[in-house]
Amino acid sequence: MSYSGHNPSPSAPPAPESHHPAGNYSYQPPPPSQQPNYAYNYGGGGQYGFPPAPVFPPWTHPEVIRSFQMVDSDRSGFIDAKELQQALSNGYQKFSIRTIRLLMFQFRNPSDPFRTGPKEFAELWGCLGQWRAIFERFDRDRSGKIDAAELRDALYSLGYAVPPSVLQLLISKYDDHSERRVELSFDSFVECGMIVRGLTTKFMEKDTRYTGSATLTYETFMTMVIPFLAAE
Template sequence: MYNQYQQQQMMQQQQQMMQQQRMLQEQQRQQKLLQYFNFVDKDKSGTIEKEELALALKQGGMVFSYETCGLLVKLFDSEKKNGVNITEFYQLYNFVVNMRNSFLQVDQDKSGTIDANELAVALKYSGYNFPNNVILMLINKFGKNNQIKIDDWISLCTFLQHSRAVFMIYDNDRDGKVSLDFNAFLSISALLK
């Protein structure tokens, strides 16, 4: 009985130590992200634009085009000021890391690109179940030579996140379907641009 109590105490202590270690790692990661943010925020405005975001992500070992960074800023810029603040940057960075990890997970041959089959798997992991014709349309829109690179993947994921958010505005009963007249269609098109 006493041994069982000691084991429970040891397990609780180990869990507490592991939790403290995770918290410390998260604090260190946020401190590093704050350093990246402050390093690229040259004008000390408290926001970074797409060019500065590209540099901040590069500091973290991730290289993306200005176009992709612009899409990311648009997705995470809740105040619509063409830049992200530090809180939005944390969220954006977590999104990019998660999407990068999902890309690396499905890039079976480690070629740095994913094909249509791998794209379908990656999209399923991300909660999307598209038919083949949509997969092919997405690969043609975002990729080159029927391949998606990491930068293309981040652009595609950003587009899908933004599209889902806009769609939800019109999906009042949350059944995954909307009826649109031409005016609503134009409104959606404008929101996606």
């Protein structure tokens, strides 16, 4: 597998207009002097026993914050897998819990890997915005699904040149053994993309010279792969 140097995940994510329109993700943050403080207050900002207000990146779009606030039922400033699934369903579409776990693993909260904080949520939302635009670009017949060739091209546009053998393994996961060709929804596309993205990132940590090969111990290999299998 080859890979390019660019990072497919923006650090200053926009929210999609309405739910998930096909196209405009060009939200630009205002100058620092004009950036509003969108960090919402849960009734005390840490005073009088209330938890402190969660801190988002200063340019986070208000829609992203509202989506987080709607599902943070205990007002802790963190959301679990079920709450994340609900938040993304409000903004994009229904995601499987399998995809949600992969997203949480990719955008880990360093203090609590089982919950997502505001910073991780904003980054995750922005990544999905870019991937949604890529998905719609390669969904040429506007069916809401892409086939194997379109998946290959979509992943390549994100910087991942997936070998045919690996692509076939990814696609086979969704083969129901009918006579119809295998097609992936946006949920399945994100799941495949997170697997490719995550394993590529882990491999690149060992392939420091970007040669396309690396020497791994058995333990290192297992710790790289098992988190992606555990998400199943």
